[in-house]
Each structure stands twice: as structure tokens, then as C-alpha cells.
Amino acid sequence: MGLFLANALACAFSSRLKLSQVLKQIHFIGFQSMFVIVLTGAFTGMVLGLQGYYTLTRFGSSALLGPMVALSLIRELGPVLAALMVTARAGSAMTAELGIMQTTEQIDALKLMGVNPYRFLVVPRLVAGVIALPLLTAIFNVVGIFGGYLIGVRLLGMGKGVYFSEMTAYVDMTDVLGGMYKSLTFGLLIAWICCYKGYHTGYGAEGVSRATTQAVVLSSVLILFWDYLMTSFLF
Amino acid sequence: MIDIEDLHKAFNGREVLRGASLAIPKGEIVALMGMSGYGKSVLLKHIAGLILPDRGHVYIDGQDICHLRGEALSRLRSRLGFLFQSGALFSSMTVFDNVAFPLRERGELSEPEIRDRVLAVLDQVGLKGSEEKFPAQISGGMIKRTALARALVRNPEIMLFDEPTTGLDPVIGHAILDLIKSIHDRFGFTGMIVSHELERVFRIVQKVAMLHEGVILTVGTPQEVLSSANPIVHQFVKGEVEGPIQYR
Numbered sequence: 001m002g003l004f005l006a007n008a009l010a011c012a013f014s015s016r017l018k019l020s021q022v023l024k025q026i027h028f029i030g031f032q033s034m035f036v037i038v039l040t041g042a043f044t045g046m047v048l049g050l051q052g053y054y055t056l057t058r059f060g061s062s063a064l065l066g067p068m069v070a071l072s073l074i075r076e077l078g079p080v081l082a083a084l085m086v087t088a089r090a091g092s093a094m095t096a097e098l099g100i101m102q103t104t105e106q107i108d109a110l111k112l113m114g115v116n117p118y119r120f121l122v123v124p125r126l127v128a129g130v131i132a133l134p135l136l137t138a139i140f141n142v143v144g145i146f147g148g149y150l151i152g153v154r155l156l157g158m159g160k161g162v163y164f165s166e167m168t169a170y171v172d173m174t175d176v177l178g179g180m181y182k183s184l185t186f187g188l189l190i191a192w193i194c195c196y197k198g199y200h201t202g203y204g205a206e207g208v209s210r211a212t213t214q215a216v217v218l219s220s221v222l223i224l225f226w227d228y229l230m231t232s233f234l235f
Numbered sequence: 236m237i238d239i240e241d242l243h244k245a246f247n248g249r250e251v252l253r254g255a256s257l258a259i260p261k262g263e264i265v266a267l268m269g270m271s272g273y274g275k276s277v278l279l280k281h282i283a284g285l286i287l288p289d290r291g292h293v294y295i296d297g298q299d300i301c302h303l304r305g306e307a308l309s310r311l312r313s314r315l316g317f318l319f320q321s322g323a324l325f326s327s328m329t330v331f332d333n334v335a336f337p338l339r340e341r342g343e344l345s346e347p348e349i350r351d352r353v354l355a356v357l358d359q360v361g362l363k364g365s366e367e368k369f370p371a372q373i374s375g376g377m378i379k380r381t382a383l384a385r386a387l388v389r390n391p392e393i394m395l396f397d398e399p400t401t402g403l404d405p406v407i408g409h410a411i412l413d414l415i416k417s418i419h420d421r422f423g424f425t426g427m428i429v430s431h432e433l434e435r436v437f438r439i440v441q442k443v444a445m446l447h448e449g450v451i452l453t454v455g456t457p458q459e460v461l462s463s464a465n466p467i468v469h470q471f472v473k474g475e476v477e478g479p480i481q482y483r
Binding site (some may be wrong): 100104105106108109111112113114115116 | 280283285309310312313315316317319320321323324325326336337340341385
């Protein structure tokens with residue numbers, strides 16, 4: 001797997017990027033994941049607002065709901081949940097697509113036409129993953145914070161000014177950048193694992209389905225593991 | 236032109252090729268026959284450098300494709316055309332885009348030149364009017380013809396056909412073999428055809444080779460092979476159930 005990534009990165013830096021392919025993948029990984037990201041972001045923010053309000057009220061600190069929702073989302077939940085959603089929606093499709101291309105000899109056909117499959121298939125997905133994930137995470141965070149606002153302010157009657165002013169007081173650039181660094185590496189990780197599993201799929205429909213399952217499980221586990229490592233180094 | 240020397244290949248401990256050797260002179264088409272699962276496609280993919288042998292060499296004009304990498308391998312492959320058993324068309328592209336793909340990737344022709352070349356080849360294979368269809372919208376015969384057009388569009392010096400007529404009705408199968416013959420007559424490529432349709436394929440090739448138990452058992456003209464005294468070759472070409480070939 002390491003060699004696969006090394007080959008892809010070498011190819012990314014040594015040959016000209018196929019811009020049309022990169023844009024197509026950004027559209028697929030990024031734009032087409034927007035709906036699920038907005039949906040999960042909204043509900044995550046809403047449940048954080050609800051749980052956070054009741055918990056903080058017990059300690060007489062309900063004014064800190066805004067920072068609690070924002071920090072939870074920006075530092076942890078935004079990058080991790082967005083990455084898990086993209087793994088489920090786009091990563092699995094990536095593996096299945098490359099897997100089918102492998103089993104139907106389309107990748108062999110590419111090689112015979114003098115096209116490097118890494119340059120044509122893998123690099124655009126890696127680049128798109130690295131670009132799309134931070135953007136999706138940013139959207140997830142904004143929608144999540146708004147979800148928390150809906151519950152805390154609109155439903156439970158907290159002051160609008162309190163929710164946002166405390167947030168700006170407690171959240172700083174380090175938190176935002178930390179979350180973005182995480183999502184950037186998650187993007188690379190998802191594209192790497194899902195492309196690898198698709199490229200090295202087994203035979204037939206069973207091989208593709210097994211590769212897809214493995215890609216989703218391995219990506220999800222590694223996202224959580226890598227998140228822990230990054231959190232311990234970044235914050 | 237193509238020299239296969241002492242090719243050995245095993246998959247998961249099972250030896251598929253055990254020292255296969257064969258020479259294909261420039262401009263000739265050789266039919267490769269043999270039992271299913273005996274490594275005919277594997278041998279073909281060795282010639283294209285898609286599979287590397289455990290031992291042995293495949294020389295194309297003196298260059299060992301097994302030892303070429305990167306740009307040198309791409310350059311050699313650009314002289315090759317390969318018709319895959321399944322067609323291996325890109326499902327997300329139309330018939331036109333599939334055929335235009337290798338030309339666009341090479342970047343040597345302008346888009347109008349590519350368009351002219353692709354339309355001419357599609358006309359040659361009888362697919363005029365199907366340019367905008369996707370592989371999922373066309374029949375098996377049309378998929379094979381599109382794949383053939385894609386393989387031919389660069390005018391390759393070497394053509395490798397992996398079961399070009401399998402799964403097609405006799406009329407389309409016949410048409411595809413006639414097409415291969417007419418293109419060979421016009422451009423004179425060097426080629427190899429893996430096929431089980433012996434009678435029809437024998438009409439368009441100069442030589443026939445039989446791969447049996449990992450080695451090339453016999454090579455000769457179609458007439459020589461048809462009248463071979465070798466009991467294995469005899470049983471195979473006559474399609475007899477009784478004989479030295481154990482199929483169970």
C-alpha cells in the first residue's frame with residue numbers, strides 16, 4: 001500500500017495533471033457529497049446543541065453552548081464525520097469503479113494505450129480528495145454551528161448574542177487550522193485506501209464487493225486512528 | 236518480429252506456461268489454439284507486457300518487453316493493438332470517445348483530425364451512426380467492433396486478438412474475421428489470434444500454433460496442422476471426445 005501511494009505521488013509530481021479529470025473528481029467527491037454533508041452537519045449540530053444545553057445548564061454554564069458546539073465541531077466532529085460520510089458515499093464508489101475497471105480489463109487497456117493508470121485514475125482522485133475534504137468539512141462545521149444555534153437559541157431560548165459572542169471569544173485560528181489539517185490528511189487517506197483496494201481487487205463481482213467493504217472499513221478505522229494521532233500532536 | 240523464448244509462468248503454484256517458445260515473422264498472423272484454461276490469454280498478455288514471466292523472454296524487434304519500464308515500455312506498447320476478450324471499453328465514454336481516447340492521449344492530432352480518423356475507422360467496422368451510444372446501449376457484436384476500432388485507430392504494427400468472435404453470432408463473428416483479414420491485407424500488421432473457431436480462423440492466418448500443457452506443441456500452416464499426425468493435435472482440431480486430451 002505504501003508503494004502504491006509512493007508511485008501515485010511520484011506520478012503526481014512528475015507528470016502534468018489532467019485538469020478535466022481532477023475537476024470531474026472534485027465534482028464527484030465534493031459537490032455530490034454536499035447533501036449528505038449538510039444533512040449530517042445539521043443533525044450533529046442540533047444534537048450537540050440539545051445535549052450541550054442540558055449538560056451545561058446543570059453546571060450553570062449554558063452561556064458556553066456556542067463555544068462547546070463550535071469547538072466540538074471544528075476540532076473533532078466536523079473533520080471526522082465529514083470524512084466518514086465521504087468514505088461511505090464517494091470512497092466506496094471509487095473502489096467499486098476501479099475494481100470493475102480492473103476486472104473488465106479496462107486498466108490493462110489503458111496501459112496498452114500508453115496511458116499511466118496512476119496518472120489517469122489515481123492521481124486525480126488523490127488531488128480531488130485533498131481539495132474536497134477541507135471544503136466539505138468547512139460546510140459541515142458552518143451548518144453544524146447553525147444547527148446548534150437553531151436548538152440553543154430558537155428552541156431553548158438562549159440569547160443569540162451570547163451564543164455567537166462566546167464562540168468568537170473561545171475559538172481561535174489554531175482550532176480552525178487543526179481541523180483543516182486533519183480533513184486534508186483524511187482526504188488523502190480516503191482516496192489512497194479506496195483507490196488501492198479498487199486497483200487490487202479480486203476476481204469477479206465477489207472480489208469487487210469484498211474490496212469495497214474492506215476499503216470502507218479500513219478507511220473508517222484509519223480515520224479514527226489518525227484523528228487520535230493528529231489530535232495528540234496538534235492540540 | 237516477435238520472439239517468445241522459453242516462457243514460464245505459474246499462478247499460485249500452478250504452472251500455466253512451462254517453456255513456451257514461438258516466433259512470429261513480420262507481417263504474419265498466427266492463430267493460437269488450445270484447451271480452455273491452458274494459458275492462451277496469459278501468453279498473449281506476456282507479449283503485451285501486461286504479465287511478466289517467471290522465466291523467459293518476449294522480444295519484439297529485439298527488445299525484451301519483459302525488461303522494459305516507464306517511457307520505453309509505453310513507446311513499445313504504442314506500436315501494439317490489443318482486442319480484449321470482453322472488449323474492455325470505458326463504460327463512461329461513448330463509442331466515439333472510446334475510439335478517440337488513444338489518439339487524444341497521444342496528443343499528436345488536432346480534434347478535427349481525430350474526428351475524421353475516428354469516423355473513418357468506425358465506418359470501416361460498420362458502426363457509422365452509433366458514435367454517441369454508450370457501451371451499455373450496444374450489443375456484444377458492436378462492443379467487439381468498437382474495441383476493434385479502438386485497437387486499430389492508431390494503425391498498430393502488431394495486433395493481438397483475444398477470442399475476437401467468442402459470444403457472437405456466426406454472421407457477426409464471420410464479419411469480424413473478414414474485417415481483420417481485410418485490414419491485414421491493407422496494412423500488413425503482425426498478429427496473433429487466440430480463438431476456438433478453428434475453421435473460420437484458419438482461413439485468415441498464415442500459421443497455427445497449439446499450446447498444450449504450457450508448451451507450444453506444434454506450429455505450422457493451417458493445412459499442416461489440420462493433417463497433423465500428432466494425436467493431441469488431431470484430437471483437438473477434429474474436436475473428438477476420445478483421445479489423449481483428458482478434459483474431465
